[in-house]
Amino acid sequence: MKNFILILATPLLLISCSETNIDSQAVQDNLSEVKQTVTFESDIMAINQKHCFSCHSGNTPDGGLFLTNFDQVLNSYQNGNSIIRIQDGTMPPAQKPRLTPQEIQLVLKWQEDGFLEAE
Numbered sequence: 001m002k003n004f005i006l007i008l009a010t011p012l013l014l015i016s017c018s019e020t021n022i023d024s025q026a027v028q029d030n031l032s033e034v035k036q037t038v039t040f041e042s043d044i045m046a047i048n049q050k051h052c053f054s055c056h057s058g059n060t061p062d063g064g065l066f067l068t069n070f071d072q073v074l075n076s077y078q079n080g081n082s083i084i085r086i087q088d089g090t091m092p093p094a095q096k097p098r099l100t101p102q103e104i105q106l107v108l109k110w111q112e113d114g115f116l117e118a119e
């Protein structure tokens, strides 16, 4: 009986292991190869909400810069200001959590893909 269960369980284990491997491999891969197209709605909005909203929204946004909707974000990313500040690490300011390498890659891929709002 024990052997029978082993025989049944082994292929299942192998399948779940290989799936886990594929997933973690995908995460390690260059995101630009994994993700088809980066858009504001699918990725960038969430990054801005997480990292920029706390200061660049409300009645008196820091630096006079709103980053609360697509047009404002587009403008500040297209003219280079936000991307420069993200890349040189000065935005978000030093006391705030850094963007992860994946998030930075998504921002750069968004630029590469032409700052699309949605697919």
Ligand code: HEC
Pocket: 048, 051, 052, 053, 054, 055, 056, 062, 063, 064, 065, 067, 076, 081, 082, 083, 085, 086, 091, 092, 093, 096
């Ligand atoms: C803790 C508050 C805080 C957070 C979070 C923050 N900023 Fe800022 N930001 C500021 C302050 C204060 C200034 C004005 C002083 C300066 O330029 O350093 C500023 C200025 C800027 C400027 C220059 C002003 C302009 O109009 O071009 C840009 C671009 C910018 N932030 C982008 C971002 C982006 C993008 C994020 C998120 C990834 C972000 N900031 C997150 C506080 C913040």
